[in-house]
Amino acid sequence: MNTDDKKSNHSSPAAAYLNRDLSWIEFNRRVLREAQESDNPLMERAKFLAITSSNLDEFISVRVAGIQDQIRAGYTKMDFTGYTPSGLYKRLIKRVGKMVNDQYRTFRELTRHLHKEGVVFVDYEDLTHAQEQAIEQYYRDIIFPVLTPMAVDQSRPFPLVHSQFIYLAVVLTRKDSQEDEPYFAILQIPSNLPRCIPLPHRTNSKKRQFVFIEDVIRHHIQTLFSGYDPVAVNEFRLTRNSDLTIDEEGAEDLLEEIEKELRKRRRGVPARLEVQKDIHPYALEQLQAEFELEDFVFEIDGPLDLGFLRGFAGGLKGFNYLYEAPIEPVYPAEFDDNEDFFEVLRERDVLVYHPYESFDAMVDFITQASEDEQVMAIKMTLYRVSGNSPLIAALAHAAESGKQVTVVVELKARFDEERNIAWARKLEQSGCHVVYGLVGLKTHAKITLIVRQEGTELRRYVHVGTGNYNDSTAKAYTDISLFTDNAEIGLDASELFNQITGYSANYDWNALIVAPTDMSMSLQKLIMREAEHAAAGRPARIIAKMNSLSNQEVIDSLYGAAQAGVSIDLIIRGVCCLRPGIEGLSERISVRSIVDRFLEHSRIYYFENGGEPEIYLSSADWMTRNLTRRIELMCPVKDSLIQSQLVNILELSLHDNVKSSFLQPNGYYERPDDKKAPFRSQFVAMDVTRWKGSQALLSDPKPS
Structure with a gap:
């Protein structure tokens, strides 16, 4: 029994359950449906299409790659939903293939609608003379200096191909040569240059036209291979296994161990190969032989990596009507009426619902604590933090002011490891006590404890959240924040931090x-x-x-x-x-x-x-x-x-x-x-x- 069955019974144990990975595919299909929804503004649809692409990248680099590992290891045990790794893998190939086709059909529909609104992706061959001259200059001055063609032959082995970057596969023949065997090279598309290059337009024109950087490079490929004739130039993109394997018990320094594993991630086992539709057979043969991939290979009818649409949509000016009207989160009234958080919480608990209410309340809570002379200690867990987090600055200020600041930084938050390592070092330099959690466990709880001297007693103030302490995602995710001075919750919060940072026997929790x-x-x-x-x-x-x-x-x-x-x-x-x-x-x-x-x-x-x-x-x-x-x-x-x-x-x-x-x-x-x-x-x-x-x-x- 599986999720493709139109009717279900529970005569066998597995029939009562749906498979996790197939269920995830259905979730991403619901995201894709928002990109197809005609009632959504066009640029919001473009963002949803970008999200389906980035979601699929992560799914393949972690979940699919893990299934591939199981198959290579000869693991044949059936999971509780009734699937063996090989059986699930075959079904995922079909489901992912169908989703990719639907993504690009949606992309073509979106580009047609955008074209009507004056946002146009132009083929290089359709540039006007003036546009072509401008792009020629841009190529010579900006693109060409950063390109590095990499030949593949007996003396030069296949170079490292980074995960989820776009490359060109170039098939060449030598000029004036009778050799039958073609030459092969690859070229990475610079990721630090705009994917969509804006074309010159008239001052009073509303129309905005763009050309893809890979099209520009393809058109100028001859400048990189003098003495050779390009037979074919095709895009490809590799996705590698991105899961980290960390020996926490054997690691002398967890931070250094994770940094070492992050370097290994660049060489993770290939999990998926995307290639341009109608790729040259010799190029495909070279790529499949190098990456040892036969079945998780997808021919793409369109630009590789639709994730570019998120940045593109975010940077398009002058088309406000193609977006949802922005919302301005309101500041929680309970704290707006009285700016003293501690006084408010002594009277009542406060609920904050993001993004409708502002995350600034959380920042102000920590900022007030960092400046309050009666605050003795601040303890906090950090799982995913934004790139320029105001919370980090407030915690650092508190430590520099002489308060006891303890921060549990989860170094193993997938794909945020490098950022969290940087924050951990900055907090340590400021005088914070930084703890990396317990061996074998990720610290995913979102909790803050502030201990304050009030007269002859210490009072505990607690924040508990459903989401990360991240001011960026708090504008895009729905999450709940609870501020409280409840004594039982405060006692439990103290014990939780003690268990994470030190040694503590079994504890009878009062509330948590x-x-x-x-x-x-x-x-x-x-x-x-x-x-x-x-x-x-x-x-x-x-x-x-x-x-x-x-x-x-x-x-x-x-x-x-x-x-x-x-x-x-x-x-x-x-x-x-x-x-x-x-x-x-x-x-x-x-x-x-x-x-x-x-x-x-x-x-x-x-x-x-x-x-x-x-x-x-x-x-x-x-x-x-x-x-x-x-x-x-x-x-x-x-x-x-x-x-x-x-x-x-x-x-x-x-x-x-x-x-x-x-x-x-x-x-x-x-x-x-x-x-x-x-x-x-x-x-x-x-x-x-x-x-x-x-x-x-x-x-x-x-x-x-």
Whole structure:
């Protein structure tokens, strides 16, 4: 049984589950659908198309590459969804191939629409005389000096090809020679020059025209190979295995070990080869022989790497009507009325919902703490940080002011390793205590603890988030921030940092639920408690909002609760291995995914609990890696007003009939056939007063 089946039963164990990687393909298809959605502005569609491309790059460099490793190692064990590595690999080749074809069909459609709006990608052969002269000058002055042709022959072995860079494969013959054997060379397209070169235009013209840099270089290839005739010039792009293999226990210095592994990443095993459509057979033969790839090779009918569209769309001026109107996050009213964070939190907890409310509140919280003479210590976890993070500056200032500043920097945050290493060194230079976490575990929890001397006692102030401490992603991701001075949460926060930074015996948590020690079991207990309530006729319901669900034990617990009569609504943006709608197993479970302008990233877990609801914020998805291989936390929400606000946020998602897709038993997603007025949850959430009101929205939903 697999996700291609149009009907499902659960006669075999594997039939009850959907495969994680195939489910991910369906998620990326939902992103691609936003690029195809005619109601979206053109440049927003271009951004979504870029996202599908970069998503696919990461998926292949990590997930597909891992499956290839398993096949090479002779691993044949079937996973709990019923797939062997080789069986899954064959299906992924087909699914990825279809997705690539759909991406480029979408690209061609987008370029036609952009052309009508005056944004034109021009073939080199169609340049006007004036444009050609300008590009000739640009090539001589800017492009040519940085090009390095690399011949491949007996004396010059195949050079290192970097992952996810665009190259030209050049097939040549010697002038005035009777030799039959062609010559071969490769050339890297400079990544530090614009991919799309703007062409000269009239001052009063609205039209903007661009030519691809690879087309310019191809047209001038003769300047690099004097004495030879170019037979064919074709683009190619290689994706390598980018996962790091780190011996944390054997490493004397984890930072140095990761730096060493990052250098190895450049030589990772080839996982995918993309080549220009109708590539010269000799060039393809040379590339496949060098990279030892036969099956994960894709001929591309269009420009390689559509990820360029994100930067292109971000840099296009004068076409504001092709974009969504920008939103200005509001500053949280609770802190706007009173700028003293500590005074506000002594009165009540505060919920902040990004990106509708500003991340500046978090920066100001740390800045105030760094300047407050009564603050004794600041402790914080950092997983992914922006390139120019104001939080780093505030933490450094606090340390330089003599406060005890401890920062847990996760060096193993995939694809952010180099940036985090740089931040770790800067923080150390400022006098911060920098800790790299525990061996074998990623520190993925998002928590800040501020210890303040108030009279004769120390008071703890805590921030818990569902997203990273990253001011850039806080403008593009939906995430929840909770500010509190709750004593139990504060005690647990102190213990959590003690466990990460030092030695600490087993601890009975007062409020927090922590992975990997007890989160998995606690989740299953919370789920089965709902089953007990349902069996006894008491109110029982679960609403869970997360990025991904793939842990088999949690899925089985949800199945058990559904069979006991619990109504379960899952709001899962990405991967979901649970198969809903199976009679006798999961017909009481609904799974919906929202893909919209902002990346849905918040994790909120609601348990009806017999009429006494419990709500948690969490850094963790319900995936095996989160529950067993990461330091994560679930934080209970104690404040009744904030509980109501979180219920409102969940209900926004449950009412969305514009950007929601529902998971079907066969593994595919369908948009609802809803005759009600359009309700787009993210648009409604922009009106902060709508979800910050104490009354639930469920009884009075209003269209966007």
